[in-house]
Amino acid sequence: xxxxxxxxxxxxxxxxxxxxxxxxxxxxxxxxxxxxxxxxxxxxxxxxxxxxxxxxxxxxxxxxxxxxxxxxxxxxxxxxxxxxxxxxxxxxxxxxxxxxxxxxxxxxxxxxxxxxxxxxxxxxxxxxxxxxxxxxxxxxxxxxxxxxxxxxxxxxxxxxxxxxxxxxxxxxxxxxxxxxxxxxxxxxxxxxxxxxxxxxxxxxxxxxxxxxxxxxxxxxxxxxxxxxxxxxxxxxxxxxxxxxxxxxxxxxxxxxxxxxxxxxxxxxxxxxxxxxxxxxxxxxxxxxxxxxxxxxxxxxxxxxxxxxxxxxxxxxxxxxxxxxxx
Amino acid sequence: xxxxxxxxxxxxxxxxxxxxxxxxxxxxxxxxxxxxxxxxxxxxxxxxxxxxxxxxxxxxxxxxxxxxxxxxxxxxxxxxxxxxxxxxxxxxxxxxxxxxxxxxxxxxxxxxxxxxxxxxxxxxxxxxxxxxxxxxxxxxxxxxxxxxxxxxxxxxxxxxxxxxxxxxxxxxxxxxxxxxxxxxxxxxxxxxxxxxxxxxxxxxxx
Numbered sequence: 001x002x003x004x005x006x007x008x009x010x011x012x013x014x015x016x017x018x019x020x021x022x023x024x025x026x027x028x029x030x031x032x033x034x035x036x037x038x039x040x041x042x043x044x045x046x047x048x049x050x051x052x053x054x055x056x057x058x059x060x061x062x063x064x065x066x067x068x069x070x071x072x073x074x075x076x077x078x079x080x081x082x083x084x085x086x087x088x089x090x091x092x093x094x095x096x097x098x099x100x101x102x103x104x105x106x107x108x109x110x111x112x113x114x115x116x117x118x119x120x121x122x123x124x125x126x127x128x129x130x131x132x133x134x135x136x137x138x139x140x141x142x143x144x145x146x147x148x149x150x151x152x153x154x155x156x157x158x159x160x161x162x163x164x165x166x167x168x169x170x171x172x173x174x175x176x177x178x179x180x181x182x183x184x185x186x187x188x189x190x191x192x193x194x195x196x197x198x199x200x201x202x203x204x205x206x207x208x209x210x211x212x213x214x215x216x217x218x219x220x221x222x223x224x225x226x227x228x229x230x231x232x233x234x235x236x237x238x239x240x241x242x243x244x245x246x247x248x249x250x251x252x253x254x255x256x257x258x259x260x261x262x263x264x265x266x267x268x269x270x271x272x273x274x275x276x277x278x279x280x281x282x283x284x285x286x287x288x289x290x291x292x293x294x295x296x297x298x299x300x301x302x303x304x305x306x307x308x309x310x311x312x313x314x315x316x317x318x319x320x321x322x323x324x325x326x
Numbered sequence: 327x328x329x330x331x332x333x334x335x336x337x338x339x340x341x342x343x344x345x346x347x348x349x350x351x352x353x354x355x356x357x358x359x360x361x362x363x364x365x366x367x368x369x370x371x372x373x374x375x376x377x378x379x380x381x382x383x384x385x386x387x388x389x390x391x392x393x394x395x396x397x398x399x400x401x402x403x404x405x406x407x408x409x410x411x412x413x414x415x416x417x418x419x420x421x422x423x424x425x426x427x428x429x430x431x432x433x434x435x436x437x438x439x440x441x442x443x444x445x446x447x448x449x450x451x452x453x454x455x456x457x458x459x460x461x462x463x464x465x466x467x468x469x470x471x472x473x474x475x476x477x478x479x480x481x482x483x484x485x486x487x488x489x490x491x492x493x494x495x496x497x498x499x500x501x502x503x504x505x506x507x508x509x510x511x512x513x514x515x516x517x518x519x520x521x522x523x524x525x526x527x528x529x530x531x532x
Contacts, residue, residue: 083355083505097358180497180498247356278378288372289372324365326367
Protein backbone atom coordinates (compact mmCIF):
# COMPACT_ATOMS: atom_id res chain seq x y z
CA UNK A 1 0.00 0.00 0.00
CA UNK A 2 1.48 3.37 -0.92
CA UNK A 3 1.87 5.74 2.00
CA UNK A 4 -0.86 8.30 2.52
CA UNK A 5 -0.04 11.85 1.45
CA UNK A 6 0.09 12.81 5.10
CA UNK A 7 2.63 10.17 6.05
CA UNK A 8 4.63 10.84 2.89
CA UNK A 9 4.81 14.49 3.85
CA UNK A 10 5.77 13.61 7.39
CA UNK A 11 8.57 11.38 6.12
CA UNK A 12 9.81 14.18 3.93
CA UNK A 13 9.79 16.57 6.84
CA UNK A 14 11.76 14.15 9.00
CA UNK A 15 14.27 13.59 6.21
CA UNK A 16 14.80 17.29 5.67
CA UNK A 17 18.22 18.57 6.72
CA UNK A 18 20.21 21.80 6.61
CA UNK A 19 23.94 22.06 5.92
CA UNK A 20 25.71 23.86 8.72
CA UNK A 21 29.15 25.42 8.85
CA UNK A 22 30.07 25.97 12.46
CA UNK A 23 33.13 27.92 13.55
CA UNK A 24 34.57 28.44 16.98
CA UNK A 25 34.14 31.96 18.31
CA UNK A 26 37.41 33.77 17.45
CA UNK A 27 37.73 35.07 21.00
CA UNK A 28 37.87 31.51 22.30
CA UNK A 29 40.25 30.20 19.71
CA UNK A 30 43.95 29.83 20.56
CA UNK A 31 45.16 30.07 16.98
CA UNK A 32 45.53 33.49 15.47
CA UNK A 33 43.72 32.49 12.31
CA UNK A 34 40.33 31.01 12.61
CA UNK A 35 40.17 27.27 13.12
CA UNK A 36 38.66 24.93 10.54
CA UNK A 37 34.89 24.90 10.49
CA UNK A 38 32.83 21.92 11.52
CA UNK A 39 30.55 20.89 8.66
CA UNK A 40 27.43 18.80 9.06
CA UNK A 41 24.01 18.16 7.62
CA UNK A 42 21.63 18.31 10.53
CA UNK A 43 17.90 17.44 10.62
CA UNK A 44 15.58 20.41 10.60
CA UNK A 45 13.46 18.80 13.32
CA UNK A 46 16.37 18.22 15.66
CA UNK A 47 17.86 20.32 18.43
CA UNK A 48 21.26 21.99 18.30
CA UNK A 49 22.49 20.90 21.76
CA UNK A 50 22.74 17.34 20.42
CA UNK A 51 25.72 18.62 18.44
CA UNK A 52 27.58 20.02 21.43
CA UNK A 53 29.56 16.89 22.36
CA UNK A 54 30.78 16.59 18.76
CA UNK A 55 31.55 20.29 18.50
CA UNK A 56 33.39 20.20 21.79
CA UNK A 57 35.49 17.26 20.67
CA UNK A 58 36.18 18.85 17.29
CA UNK A 59 37.27 22.20 18.70
CA UNK A 60 38.90 21.01 21.93
CA UNK A 61 42.45 21.40 20.63
CA UNK A 62 41.70 24.97 19.52
CA UNK A 63 40.06 26.12 22.73
CA UNK A 64 41.88 28.71 24.82
CA UNK A 65 40.22 27.21 27.87
CA UNK A 66 40.34 23.44 27.36
CA UNK A 67 38.49 22.76 30.60
CA UNK A 68 35.10 24.04 29.49
CA UNK A 69 32.41 21.38 29.33
CA UNK A 70 30.44 20.48 26.21
CA UNK A 71 27.15 21.53 27.78
CA UNK A 72 28.48 25.04 28.27
CA UNK A 73 28.35 25.45 24.52
CA UNK A 74 25.88 27.69 22.74
CA UNK A 75 25.48 28.79 19.14
CA UNK A 76 24.87 32.13 17.57
CA UNK A 77 24.03 33.58 14.19
CA UNK A 78 25.03 37.16 13.49
CA UNK A 79 25.60 37.68 17.22
CA UNK A 80 22.10 36.53 18.11
CA UNK A 81 22.18 33.56 20.52
CA UNK A 82 20.11 30.71 19.11
CA UNK A 83 17.48 29.33 21.44
CA UNK A 84 18.45 25.72 22.03
CA UNK A 85 14.87 24.67 22.67
CA UNK A 86 13.80 25.71 19.17
CA UNK A 87 14.30 23.05 16.50
CA UNK A 88 17.02 23.89 13.96
CA UNK A 89 14.61 24.31 11.05
CA UNK A 90 12.55 26.83 12.97
CA UNK A 91 15.66 28.82 13.87
CA UNK A 92 16.74 28.83 10.23
CA UNK A 93 13.35 29.92 8.96
CA UNK A 94 13.21 32.69 11.56
CA UNK A 95 16.72 34.04 11.44
CA UNK A 96 18.59 33.20 8.25
CA UNK A 97 16.68 35.67 6.11
CA UNK A 98 16.51 33.01 3.38
CA UNK A 99 13.60 33.01 0.99
CA UNK A 100 11.28 30.07 1.65
CA UNK A 101 10.87 27.47 -1.07
CA UNK A 102 7.70 28.05 -2.96
CA UNK A 103 5.79 24.85 -2.58
CA UNK A 104 2.90 25.88 -4.76
CA UNK A 105 5.13 26.61 -7.69
CA UNK A 106 6.42 23.05 -7.73
CA UNK A 107 3.39 20.99 -6.93
CA UNK A 108 0.11 22.66 -7.53
CA UNK A 109 -0.26 21.13 -4.23
CA UNK A 110 -2.10 19.00 -1.82
CA UNK A 111 -5.13 21.17 -2.26
CA UNK A 112 -5.14 21.70 -5.97
CA UNK A 113 -8.26 23.77 -6.15
CA UNK A 114 -6.71 26.46 -4.03
CA UNK A 115 -3.82 27.37 -6.18
CA UNK A 116 -2.28 29.70 -3.75
CA UNK A 117 0.74 31.11 -5.32
CA UNK A 118 -0.16 33.31 -8.18
CA UNK A 119 2.70 34.31 -10.42
CA UNK A 120 0.90 37.50 -11.30
CA UNK A 121 1.00 38.63 -7.74
CA UNK A 122 4.74 38.37 -7.68
CA UNK A 123 5.80 39.46 -11.12
CA UNK A 124 9.30 40.67 -10.41
CA UNK A 125 11.81 37.91 -9.95
CA UNK A 126 14.23 40.39 -8.37
CA UNK A 127 12.05 40.34 -5.31
CA UNK A 128 13.13 36.77 -4.76
CA UNK A 129 15.84 37.01 -2.19
CA UNK A 130 19.24 35.82 -3.06
CA UNK A 131 19.74 32.56 -1.24
CA UNK A 132 23.16 31.75 -2.56
CA UNK A 133 24.80 33.12 0.55
CA UNK A 134 22.43 31.49 3.00
CA UNK A 135 23.67 27.90 2.77
CA UNK A 136 25.49 26.39 4.43
CA UNK A 137 24.08 28.22 7.38
CA UNK A 138 27.10 29.75 9.07
CA UNK A 139 26.95 29.57 12.84
CA UNK A 140 29.40 30.30 15.62
CA UNK A 141 29.85 28.08 18.65
CA UNK A 142 30.87 29.52 22.01
CA UNK A 143 31.84 27.69 25.16
CA UNK A 144 32.18 30.69 27.47
CA UNK A 145 30.20 33.86 28.20
CA UNK A 146 26.81 32.14 28.30
CA UNK A 147 24.13 34.74 27.47
CA UNK A 148 22.24 34.40 30.75
CA UNK A 149 19.68 37.00 29.83
CA UNK A 150 18.57 35.10 26.80
CA UNK A 151 19.20 31.41 27.32
CA UNK A 152 18.51 29.02 30.16
CA UNK A 153 21.68 27.13 31.03
CA UNK A 154 22.03 23.51 30.02
CA UNK A 155 23.28 20.80 32.34
CA UNK A 156 25.82 18.01 31.91
CA UNK A 157 23.36 15.13 31.73
CA UNK A 158 20.90 16.71 29.32
CA UNK A 159 18.04 16.96 31.79
CA UNK A 160 17.29 20.60 31.09
CA UNK A 161 16.95 19.93 27.38
CA UNK A 162 14.81 16.85 28.00
CA UNK A 163 12.52 18.68 30.41
CA UNK A 164 12.03 21.58 28.03
CA UNK A 165 11.01 19.18 25.28
CA UNK A 166 8.66 17.11 27.44
CA UNK A 167 6.99 20.23 28.79
CA UNK A 168 6.42 21.46 25.28
CA UNK A 169 4.90 18.07 24.42
CA UNK A 170 2.63 18.46 27.43
CA UNK A 171 1.64 21.95 26.40
CA UNK A 172 0.75 20.70 22.93
CA UNK A 173 -1.23 17.82 24.32
CA UNK A 174 -3.05 20.03 26.78
CA UNK A 175 -3.92 22.28 23.85
CA UNK A 176 -5.26 19.35 21.81
CA UNK A 177 -7.42 17.84 24.53
CA UNK A 178 -8.21 20.63 26.93
CA UNK A 179 -7.28 18.27 29.74
CA UNK A 180 -4.06 16.80 30.98
CA UNK A 181 -5.48 13.29 30.99
CA UNK A 182 -3.82 11.98 27.86
CA UNK A 183 -0.31 13.15 28.45
CA UNK A 184 -0.49 12.17 32.09
CA UNK A 185 -1.47 8.66 31.10
CA UNK A 186 1.62 8.35 28.93
CA UNK A 187 3.81 5.77 30.66
CA UNK A 188 7.32 6.54 31.80
CA UNK A 189 8.59 4.11 29.15
CA UNK A 190 6.64 5.85 26.41
CA UNK A 191 7.82 9.23 27.52
CA UNK A 192 11.43 7.99 27.57
CA UNK A 193 10.97 6.42 24.14
CA UNK A 194 9.57 9.65 22.75
CA UNK A 195 12.66 11.51 23.85
CA UNK A 196 14.93 8.74 22.52
CA UNK A 197 13.16 9.00 19.17
CA UNK A 198 13.97 12.69 19.07
CA UNK A 199 17.59 12.16 20.12
CA UNK A 200 18.12 9.42 17.55
CA UNK A 201 15.91 11.09 14.99
CA UNK A 202 13.86 7.94 14.58
CA UNK A 203 10.50 8.71 12.99
CA UNK A 204 8.96 5.27 13.31
CA UNK A 205 9.74 5.07 17.01
CA UNK A 206 8.43 8.61 17.36
CA UNK A 207 5.18 7.69 15.62
CA UNK A 208 4.49 4.71 17.87
CA UNK A 209 4.34 7.02 20.84
CA UNK A 210 3.03 10.11 19.10
CA UNK A 211 0.06 8.21 17.66
CA UNK A 212 -1.05 7.49 21.20
CA UNK A 213 -0.97 11.20 21.88
CA UNK A 214 -2.74 12.15 18.67
CA UNK A 215 -5.48 9.52 18.85
CA UNK A 216 -6.45 9.13 22.46
CA UNK A 217 -9.42 6.81 22.86
CA UNK A 218 -12.63 8.58 23.76
CA UNK A 219 -11.20 12.05 23.39
CA UNK A 220 -11.93 14.43 20.63
CA UNK A 221 -9.49 16.93 19.19
CA UNK A 222 -10.39 20.33 20.59
CA UNK A 223 -7.60 22.55 19.38
CA UNK A 224 -4.63 22.28 17.06
CA UNK A 225 -1.36 23.30 18.69
CA UNK A 226 -0.03 26.24 16.68
CA UNK A 227 2.54 28.90 17.40
CA UNK A 228 2.91 31.72 14.91
CA UNK A 229 6.16 33.67 14.60
CA UNK A 230 5.58 37.18 13.41
CA UNK A 231 8.42 39.48 12.40
CA UNK A 232 8.09 43.08 13.43
CA UNK A 233 10.12 46.22 13.01
CA UNK A 234 8.15 48.27 15.44
CA UNK A 235 9.86 47.66 18.70
CA UNK A 236 7.25 48.00 21.42
CA UNK A 237 8.21 50.27 24.25
CA UNK A 238 9.77 48.26 26.98
CA UNK A 239 11.60 46.00 24.58
CA UNK A 240 15.31 46.43 24.65
CA UNK A 241 16.74 47.02 21.25
CA UNK A 242 19.58 44.56 21.16
CA UNK A 243 22.68 45.73 19.37
CA UNK A 244 22.94 44.46 15.84
CA UNK A 245 19.24 43.89 15.61
CA UNK A 246 16.68 46.14 14.03
CA UNK A 247 13.68 43.86 14.10
CA UNK A 248 12.20 41.34 16.43
CA UNK A 249 10.00 38.27 16.40
CA UNK A 250 6.73 38.08 18.25
CA UNK A 251 5.28 34.67 19.04
CA UNK A 252 1.51 34.52 18.80
CA UNK A 253 -0.36 31.57 20.20
CA UNK A 254 -4.07 31.08 20.23
CA UNK A 255 -6.54 28.23 20.57
CA UNK A 256 -7.49 27.07 17.10
CA UNK A 257 -10.39 24.66 16.60
CA UNK A 258 -10.19 22.05 13.85
CA UNK A 259 -13.57 23.23 12.55
CA UNK A 260 -15.14 26.61 11.94
CA UNK A 261 -18.51 27.43 13.47
CA UNK A 262 -19.93 26.63 10.02
CA UNK A 263 -18.50 23.10 10.45
CA UNK A 264 -16.16 23.67 7.56
CA UNK A 265 -12.67 22.47 8.30
CA UNK A 266 -10.31 25.12 9.63
CA UNK A 267 -7.63 25.91 7.08
CA UNK A 268 -4.32 27.59 7.63
CA UNK A 269 -5.84 30.64 5.93
CA UNK A 270 -8.96 30.82 8.09
CA UNK A 271 -6.87 30.46 11.22
CA UNK A 272 -4.33 33.11 10.23
CA UNK A 273 -7.06 35.46 9.07
CA UNK A 274 -8.75 35.09 12.43
CA UNK A 275 -5.61 35.52 14.53
CA UNK A 276 -3.73 38.09 12.43
CA UNK A 277 -6.37 39.80 10.27
CA UNK A 278 -4.16 42.66 9.17
CA UNK A 279 -1.33 40.42 7.99
CA UNK A 280 -3.66 37.84 6.40
CA UNK A 281 -6.62 39.92 5.19
CA UNK A 282 -7.66 37.10 2.85
CA UNK A 283 -8.40 33.55 3.96
CA UNK A 284 -7.48 32.14 0.59
CA UNK A 285 -4.68 34.19 -0.86
CA UNK A 286 -1.48 35.39 0.68
CA UNK A 287 -1.62 39.10 -0.06
CA UNK A 288 1.01 40.53 2.24
CA UNK A 289 2.70 37.54 3.80
CA UNK A 290 3.39 33.84 3.36
CA UNK A 291 3.00 31.14 5.97
CA UNK A 292 6.11 28.98 6.09
CA UNK A 293 6.66 25.56 7.61
CA UNK A 294 9.98 23.70 7.28
CA UNK A 295 11.29 26.26 4.85
CA UNK A 296 8.39 25.95 2.44
CA UNK A 297 5.47 28.22 1.69
CA UNK A 298 2.29 26.45 2.73
CA UNK A 299 -0.94 26.97 0.76
CA UNK A 300 -3.47 28.85 2.87
CA UNK A 301 -6.13 26.40 1.74
CA UNK A 302 -4.40 23.49 3.49
CA UNK A 303 -6.58 21.91 6.16
CA UNK A 304 -5.03 22.69 9.51
CA UNK A 305 -5.77 19.31 11.03
CA UNK A 306 -3.89 17.61 8.18
CA UNK A 307 -0.99 19.97 8.63
CA UNK A 308 -0.94 19.08 12.30
CA UNK A 309 -0.50 15.42 11.44
CA UNK A 310 1.97 15.87 8.60
CA UNK A 311 4.06 18.88 9.48
CA UNK A 312 4.07 19.25 13.25
CA UNK A 313 7.45 19.46 14.89
CA UNK A 314 8.45 16.73 17.32
CA UNK A 315 6.98 18.66 20.25
CA UNK A 316 3.55 18.51 18.62
CA UNK A 317 3.31 22.16 17.58
CA UNK A 318 2.95 23.62 14.13
CA UNK A 319 5.56 26.37 14.35
CA UNK A 320 4.38 28.65 11.55
CA UNK A 321 6.78 31.36 10.44
CA UNK A 322 5.23 34.44 8.85
CA UNK A 323 7.38 35.75 6.01
CA UNK A 324 6.42 39.15 4.66
CA UNK A 325 6.40 39.57 0.90
CA UNK A 326 9.16 41.87 -0.26
CA UNK B 327 0.63 45.71 22.82
CA UNK B 328 2.82 46.92 25.61
CA UNK B 329 0.78 48.40 28.37
CA UNK B 330 1.71 50.71 31.11
CA UNK B 331 0.04 50.61 34.44
CA UNK B 332 -1.45 54.05 34.64
CA UNK B 333 -3.91 52.79 37.22
CA UNK B 334 -2.11 50.21 39.25
CA UNK B 335 -5.09 49.67 41.49
CA UNK B 336 -8.25 48.31 40.08
CA UNK B 337 -10.88 48.82 42.73
CA UNK B 338 -12.49 45.45 42.15
CA UNK B 339 -9.23 43.60 41.96
CA UNK B 340 -7.86 41.75 44.95
CA UNK B 341 -4.34 42.50 43.81
CA UNK B 342 -2.44 45.34 45.40
CA UNK B 343 -0.07 46.00 42.56
CA UNK B 344 0.99 44.66 39.24
CA UNK B 345 4.13 42.69 38.54
CA UNK B 346 6.36 45.44 37.19
CA UNK B 347 7.29 45.54 33.53
CA UNK B 348 10.89 44.60 33.01
CA UNK B 349 12.54 45.38 29.69
CA UNK B 350 14.81 42.38 30.24
CA UNK B 351 11.86 40.04 30.26
CA UNK B 352 9.95 41.47 27.31
CA UNK B 353 8.81 38.58 25.18
CA UNK B 354 9.83 39.57 21.66
CA UNK B 355 13.00 37.98 20.32
CA UNK B 356 15.63 40.08 18.58
CA UNK B 357 16.09 39.39 14.89
CA UNK B 358 19.53 39.18 13.27
CA UNK B 359 20.66 41.87 10.84
CA UNK B 360 20.15 39.86 7.65
CA UNK B 361 16.54 39.17 8.46
CA UNK B 362 15.96 42.69 9.78
CA UNK B 363 17.19 44.34 6.61
CA UNK B 364 14.51 42.50 4.66
CA UNK B 365 11.87 43.86 7.00
CA UNK B 366 13.06 47.41 6.58
CA UNK B 367 12.45 47.25 2.86
CA UNK B 368 8.91 45.99 2.99
CA UNK B 369 6.21 47.78 1.01
CA UNK B 370 4.18 50.25 3.00
CA UNK B 371 1.03 48.13 3.17
CA UNK B 372 3.01 45.25 4.65
CA UNK B 373 4.59 47.57 7.20
CA UNK B 374 1.20 48.90 8.21
CA UNK B 375 -0.20 45.39 8.54
CA UNK B 376 2.60 44.41 10.90
CA UNK B 377 2.15 47.46 13.08
CA UNK B 378 -1.48 46.63 13.62
CA UNK B 379 -0.74 42.94 14.13
CA UNK B 380 1.13 44.01 17.23
CA UNK B 381 -2.23 44.48 18.87
CA UNK B 382 -2.87 40.78 18.53
CA UNK B 383 -6.31 40.53 17.13
CA UNK B 384 -9.54 41.72 18.50
CA UNK B 385 -9.72 43.54 21.78
CA UNK B 386 -11.95 40.86 23.29
CA UNK B 387 -9.11 38.37 22.99
CA UNK B 388 -7.01 39.81 25.69
CA UNK B 389 -7.62 42.04 28.64
CA UNK B 390 -4.61 44.06 29.43
CA UNK B 391 -2.94 43.70 31.86
CA UNK B 392 -3.75 40.04 32.40
CA UNK B 393 -4.49 38.46 35.74
CA UNK B 394 -2.52 35.58 37.15
CA UNK B 395 -3.13 33.55 40.28
CA UNK B 396 -0.14 32.09 42.07
CA UNK B 397 -1.11 28.88 43.77
CA UNK B 398 1.21 26.89 46.05
CA UNK B 399 1.54 23.18 45.34
CA UNK B 400 2.06 20.81 48.26
CA UNK B 401 4.32 22.35 50.87
CA UNK B 402 5.31 25.43 48.90
CA UNK B 403 4.89 28.56 51.00
CA UNK B 404 1.71 30.49 50.29
CA UNK B 405 1.66 34.16 49.47
CA UNK B 406 -0.61 36.56 51.33
CA UNK B 407 -1.66 38.01 48.05
CA UNK B 408 -2.14 35.50 45.31
CA UNK B 409 -3.67 37.43 42.44
CA UNK B 410 -1.53 39.76 40.38
CA UNK B 411 -1.69 41.71 37.19
CA UNK B 412 1.05 41.51 34.61
CA UNK B 413 1.57 42.96 31.17
CA UNK B 414 0.84 40.41 28.47
CA UNK B 415 4.03 41.36 26.64
CA UNK B 416 6.23 39.97 29.39
CA UNK B 417 7.95 36.61 29.29
CA UNK B 418 6.88 33.95 31.74
CA UNK B 419 10.31 34.42 33.27
CA UNK B 420 9.02 37.67 34.80
CA UNK B 421 6.48 35.65 36.77
CA UNK B 422 9.15 33.24 38.01
CA UNK B 423 11.46 36.09 39.03
CA UNK B 424 8.64 37.89 40.78
CA UNK B 425 7.61 34.74 42.61
CA UNK B 426 11.16 34.05 43.71
CA UNK B 427 11.43 37.58 45.04
CA UNK B 428 8.15 37.28 46.89
CA UNK B 429 9.03 33.92 48.38
CA UNK B 430 12.47 35.08 49.42
CA UNK B 431 11.08 38.18 51.09
CA UNK B 432 12.09 38.95 54.68
CA UNK B 433 8.59 38.42 56.09
CA UNK B 434 7.77 34.75 56.49
CA UNK B 435 5.01 33.71 54.17
CA UNK B 436 1.56 32.96 55.42
CA UNK B 437 1.25 29.65 57.15
CA UNK B 438 -2.46 29.36 56.61
CA UNK B 439 -2.89 25.60 56.83
CA UNK B 440 -5.48 25.46 54.08
CA UNK B 441 -3.06 27.19 51.79
CA UNK B 442 -0.44 24.61 52.42
CA UNK B 443 -2.67 21.75 51.40
CA UNK B 444 -1.75 19.98 48.22
CA UNK B 445 -3.82 21.25 45.38
CA UNK B 446 -6.64 18.77 45.09
CA UNK B 447 -6.89 19.15 41.36
CA UNK B 448 -3.26 18.29 40.88
CA UNK B 449 -2.27 14.67 41.09
CA UNK B 450 1.07 14.55 42.84
CA UNK B 451 2.53 12.70 39.91
CA UNK B 452 1.97 15.69 37.71
CA UNK B 453 4.41 17.77 39.57
CA UNK B 454 6.90 15.11 40.49
CA UNK B 455 6.99 13.79 36.96
CA UNK B 456 7.59 17.11 35.34
CA UNK B 457 10.45 19.02 36.81
CA UNK B 458 10.46 22.43 35.31
CA UNK B 459 13.04 23.98 33.12
CA UNK B 460 11.89 27.25 34.52
CA UNK B 461 14.06 26.71 37.50
CA UNK B 462 17.05 25.80 35.47
CA UNK B 463 18.91 28.96 36.25
CA UNK B 464 19.28 27.91 39.80
CA UNK B 465 19.66 24.23 39.09
CA UNK B 466 23.38 24.28 38.78
CA UNK B 467 23.58 25.86 42.14
CA UNK B 468 21.37 23.15 43.57
CA UNK B 469 23.76 20.61 42.33
CA UNK B 470 26.71 22.29 43.91
CA UNK B 471 24.88 22.55 47.19
CA UNK B 472 24.01 18.89 47.14
CA UNK B 473 20.71 17.15 47.48
CA UNK B 474 20.36 17.46 51.22
CA UNK B 475 18.93 20.93 51.44
CA UNK B 476 15.40 21.36 52.59
CA UNK B 477 14.52 17.70 52.78
CA UNK B 478 12.88 18.15 56.15
CA UNK B 479 9.44 19.59 56.62
CA UNK B 480 10.88 22.50 58.49
CA UNK B 481 11.78 24.29 55.27
CA UNK B 482 8.29 24.07 53.91
CA UNK B 483 6.73 27.13 55.46
CA UNK B 484 9.88 29.19 55.58
CA UNK B 485 10.94 31.71 53.01
CA UNK B 486 12.65 30.46 49.93
CA UNK B 487 16.32 29.91 50.42
CA UNK B 488 18.93 31.24 48.12
CA UNK B 489 19.69 27.88 46.51
CA UNK B 490 16.11 26.70 46.21
CA UNK B 491 14.33 26.62 42.89
CA UNK B 492 10.78 27.48 42.07
CA UNK B 493 8.96 25.12 39.74
CA UNK B 494 6.02 26.73 37.99
CA UNK B 495 3.20 24.94 36.21
CA UNK B 496 0.30 26.20 34.19
CA UNK B 497 -2.84 24.62 35.64
CA UNK B 498 -0.51 22.09 37.24
CA UNK B 499 -0.02 20.46 33.85
CA UNK B 500 3.11 21.79 32.19
CA UNK B 501 6.00 24.09 32.93
CA UNK B 502 6.19 26.77 30.27
CA UNK B 503 9.54 27.80 28.91
CA UNK B 504 10.73 30.99 30.63
CA UNK B 505 10.63 32.79 27.29
CA UNK B 506 6.99 32.07 26.59
CA UNK B 507 4.81 35.10 26.34
CA UNK B 508 2.49 35.64 29.31
CA UNK B 509 -0.27 36.94 27.02
CA UNK B 510 -0.17 33.75 24.93
CA UNK B 511 -0.38 31.55 28.00
CA UNK B 512 -3.24 33.59 29.38
CA UNK B 513 -5.13 33.48 26.09
CA UNK B 514 -4.78 29.71 25.70
CA UNK B 515 -4.84 28.34 29.22
CA UNK B 516 -6.72 30.73 31.48
CA UNK B 517 -9.48 29.59 33.80
CA UNK B 518 -12.14 32.27 33.81
CA UNK B 519 -10.11 35.44 33.70
CA UNK B 520 -7.12 34.12 35.54
CA UNK B 521 -4.04 32.26 34.44
CA UNK B 522 -3.45 29.81 37.27
CA UNK B 523 0.23 29.23 37.98
CA UNK B 524 0.98 26.48 40.46
CA UNK B 525 4.40 26.60 42.06
CA UNK B 526 6.49 24.19 44.01
CA UNK B 527 9.79 24.56 45.79
CA UNK B 528 12.33 22.17 44.35
CA UNK B 529 13.18 20.13 47.42
CA UNK B 530 9.53 19.20 47.86
CA UNK B 531 9.86 17.06 44.76
CA UNK B 532 12.42 14.39 44.07
